[in-house]
Amino acid sequence: MVTAAESGLRLDLDLFDYLILVLYFGTVLGVGFAARRAIKTSADFFLSGRSLPAWVTGLAFVSANLGALEILGMAANGAQYGLLTLHYYWIGAVPAMVFLGIVMMPFYYGSKVRSVPEFLRRRFNRPTHIFNAISFAVAQVLIAGVNLFALALILDALLGWELWVSILVGAAIVLTYITIGGLSSAIYNEVLQFFVILAGLIPLTIVGLVKVGGIDGLFDAVRSGPLGDAALHTWSNTGSSADNPLGANWIGILFGLGFVLSFGYWTTNFAEVQRALSAKDMNAARRTPIIAAFPKLLIPAVTVIPGLIAVITVKGLGADEGDLTYNNAIPLLMRDLLPNGVLGVAVTGLLASFMAGMAANVSGFNTVFTYDIWQAYIKKGRSDEYYLRIGRYATIGGVVIGIGTAFIASGYGNIMEYIQQLFSLFNAPLFATFIVGMFWKRMTPWAGFWSLVLGFIASLALYVAYLTDAIAFNSALEQSFWGAGVAFVTAVIVAVAVTFFTPSKPDDELRGLVYGLGGTSGGEVIVSGEKVWWRNPVVLGVTAVVLALALYIPVW
């Protein structure tokens, strides 16, 4: 194995950089201990006791997503696909976040479920529940592996350790972090970390832009480089999938990414939804993902732009293996551009985000494992302390499995491709089942089960066909868009077909879970009655979507 030190990815930290790093982790652990003393019940541990103001849960919501996925992955995509990566933010995130807040949150928050699988159990039946609980748990530990791998990349770059040593040490740090505080301190830390990450990425972007001669200089260099002009437009070259670096056409982007993948990820991903469930009331819960959408609009400025800067300034970036893979775009820029001081802040921000990303996956995993698998099917009716203890064991188990899945992630040159693959397998069919089930009260319990299972199998089949070259795609990302699309369509068709042959649930059992039956807390409706406009989820949500569309105009 080639270590970073041998080929020069190593970052030279000095005493002050380490001081900045130590101060951060000292603060985080201090908060963890304080929170731990205050945690009394298992509901506190898992959901932070439903007490947080919306700006806190909103920043935690965006921060839970600002892990390895965002920072290394989106910079890698920026380097590889240029401005087409912006689709992951403006069409692939913001509309879905707004939809979650406006339409779906009343069902989640109002029905008082503790997890997404629990919602499925009440809407459909136990087989649907157990299938989803298990596939969610598997997806979470696979994604935790991606975060752990990214954390290890940074440790490798910092200290020159072998990757496997870095993975083990990273896992030990994450375990300490979660067991000390649970979700309560996780949310707290996510807010803090959000600012630290930005304080690290902003100087990187500024200095990088100065180096390449501003935005104009950057675009000129990209235009005359190997990526070419097509990498500087988001939509205008998507008429045919062969004309742009992403290798996808606008139908794939709009339907696969913008609709199925993105709605699937943002609206059914419990690691995210869990943040909103900690909000203090229904309105704060609905505003959580919408408040998160505003920073999300601007984050590409400090991820995609540095990716493009890296492809111009770092010679040889884009190698299949070694230190010059696209994944390393950000660490390489940090090495080249940041002096000690801000370098320490940037390293702290990256380490914090990977840790928190993995912590979010592991805490999602332990909630679902404890409540939806262990309590529901293995040991029923035990004491609160008992399940709290099981939750802590599940955390340890999740981290240990994450070590294994980190090695799977290390086999991919672009971790974003891997993660999109996972989403098209796990989230796309789930979203289809959800959306039909939420809006069509006749959909039967068995329709829920079979649409989930067959949607998953359809996406898996397409992936296997791609791997074995039975079906060709322009890029792995294009395959994931189509995988998501196929899973979605299959799941919807199965949901409708099976409904005609199996019995529906009575309306009474569906109250609060299905649109149009009422019964969500306080008679919540899609249009909120909030008096102050800046606290109205609908007004805020529409503003976010309009801004997303407006941002596309200069980079059409």
Add this chain to the structure above:
Amino acid sequence: MAENDQVDEKKLSAAARLFDVRRVIGGLFVVYGVIVTLIGLFDSQAEIDKAEGVRINLWMGLGMLVLGLLFLLWLRLNPPKTPDPSDLDTDDDRPPAH
């Protein structure tokens, strides 16, 4: 009734704790701001050259200091509302009797 009181108490203690996220962010950023500003003041030419001639430590240090102070100022102007339960009710949207 007793159960309701307990729930309220729990909400308050949690709220008091979490409003203080402003103090943690403010405190950490003031410290970071001071450290990085000082590093920026004494940056060698080699470090300034590395950052393409931008005195990035100085600027980012001052920026973080200002952000930290703003959070502390916010906390000062709008302190956590633990002592008075009625304040908490006016701040959120639950009916007073929840």
